[in-house]
Amino acid sequence: MLYDTIIIGGGPAGLSAAIHLAWHDRKVLVIDRRTGPLFFTLEKLYNVPGMPGVRGTELQKRLRNQAEEMGAEIVKDNVTAASGNEGDFVVTSTDDQEYQSKTILLATGVARYHPTVDGDHKPCFAYAGKGNMYYCPDCEAPEITGKDTLVIGAGPANWAAGMAIGLSRYASKLRVLLTGDTDLSETRAGQLQEKGIAVHAGKIMELVGKKGVLSAVQLENGTHLQAEAFFVSSQAIGRTDLAQKLGVEMAATGNHAQPKSQRGDTNVPGVWIAGDLRPMSQQVAVAMGTGNVAALMIDQHLRKQEVLP
Numbered sequence: 379m380l381y382d383t384i385i386i387g388g389g390p391a392g393l394s395a396a397i398h399l400a401w402h403d404r405k406v407l408v409i410d411r412r413t414g415p416l417f418f419t420l421e422k423l424y425n426v427p428g429m430p431g432v433r434g435t436e437l438q439k440r441l442r443n444q445a446e447e448m449g450a451e452i453v454k455d456n457v458t459a460a461s462g463n464e465g466d467f468v469v470t471s472t473d474d475q476e477y478q479s480k481t482i483l484l485a486t487g488v489a490r491y492h493p494t495v496d497g498d499h500k501p502c503f504a505y506a507g508k509g510n511m512y513y514c515p516d517c518e519a520p521e522i523t524g525k526d527t528l529v530i531g532a533g534p535a536n537w538a539a540g541m542a543i544g545l546s547r548y549a550s551k552l553r554v555l556l557t558g559d560t561d562l563s564e565t566r567a568g569q570l571q572e573k574g575i576a577v578h579a580g581k582i583m584e585l586v587g588k589k590g591v592l593s594a595v596q597l598e599n600g601t602h603l604q605a606e607a608f609f610v611s612s613q614a615i616g617r618t619d620l621a622q623k624l625g626v627e628m629a630a631t632g633n634h635a636q637p638k639s640q641r642g643d644t645n646v647p648g649v650w651i652a653g654d655l656r657p658m659s660q661q662v663a664v665a666m667g668t669g670n671v672a673a674l675m676i677d678q679h680l681r682k683q684e685v686l687p
């Protein structure tokens with residue numbers, strides 16, 4: 379089967395694109411390995427237009443049902459390679475299954491880093507997106523309004539400091555815990571001091587809490603830091619491996635590459651990008667909107683080819 383479009387990634391961006399393309403009777407395949415944050419987010423989301431207080435898991439289900447009802451095919455698989463040219467792309471998955479398409483939409487999202495607990499990041503899965511452990515100030519900062527909050531720095535110390543300073547208009551009290559890098563600039567250290575934000579440093583040995591709600595972190599040096607809310611400061615890097623394999627132009631930013639395209643069309647004919655993978659803010663509504671824009675461009679592009687002599 380030659381699909382009109384293969385969409386790699388079935389988060390809000392990929393599924394919104396699938397809905398539009400399937401509505402226009404395009405043969406669409408969404409390949410998704412289901413590791414997107416919303417598959418695990420039991421917290422309510424308050425900034426998704428038209429869906430106040432929807433949980434991440436529910437949002438994923440609604441988008442998936444709508445895409446399937448419209449005629450999109452969705453498979454659970456992990457894409458390891460993508461090659462070829464417009465009209466003749468080949469997408470390969472883990473078990474060497476091959477799929478073919480005229481166009482490709484990459485909506486692979488970002489890889490988010492968790493703090494480690496006794497050297498392992500997995501203990502965070504019990505709390506991330508479940509109760510009071512937050513990652514994205516743009517999405518979730520209002521959740522900590524009036525709360526005693528601990529910012530957990532799992533990346534550069536200055537990022538954690540910047541996050542804490544930005545969160546000071548919401549939280550009643552803030553502290554910063556630096557779990558790795560402790561090299562604060564003079565400016566950031568001064569700003570923290572001015573705002574009365576205490577800084578702790580040390581490795582986390584245990585997360586204390588139950589049913590998704592974290593109550594404290596226990597450090598290697600014996601310190602027990604209790605709080606009502608926890609905000610993680612870490613990197614969220616676009617999953618650009620497939621985009622790079624296909625030749626999508628990258629812009630170097632800090633220690634990683636990200637696609638140059640803001641709009642979603644790329645330098646590679648037949649390849650588009652959408653959602654968090656794009657160099658923009660990470661938000662559900664933005665992901666859905668950019669998925670829709672990419673799908674519009676793809677459908678219009680295919681239509682132009684059909685009407686050309």
Ligand SMILES: Cc1cc2nc3c(=O)[nH]c(=O)nc-3n(C[C@H](O)[C@H](O)[C@H](O)COP(=O)(O)OP(=O)(O)OC[C@H]3O[C@@H](n4cnc5c(N)ncnc54)[C@H](O)[C@@H]3O)c2cc1C
Pocket residue numbers: 386387388389390391392409410411412413414415416419422423424425426455456457458485486487488490506507512513514517518617620652653654655660661662663665
């Ligand atoms: C804890 C948390 C809370 C959040 N809360 C909010 C909120 O309240 N409001 C808000 O607006 N936003 C929120 N966000 C941000 C929001 O979840 C993202 O902006 C949104 O999910 C991005 O959608 P996307 O489709 O671009 O990518 P994703 O949702 O990340 O989906 C990408 C999909 O692609 C798949 N994939 C990647 N590579 C491959 C591959 N090689 N093969 C197959 N599949 C692949 C992944 O498994 C994943 O399922 C939150 C994020 C987190 C982490």
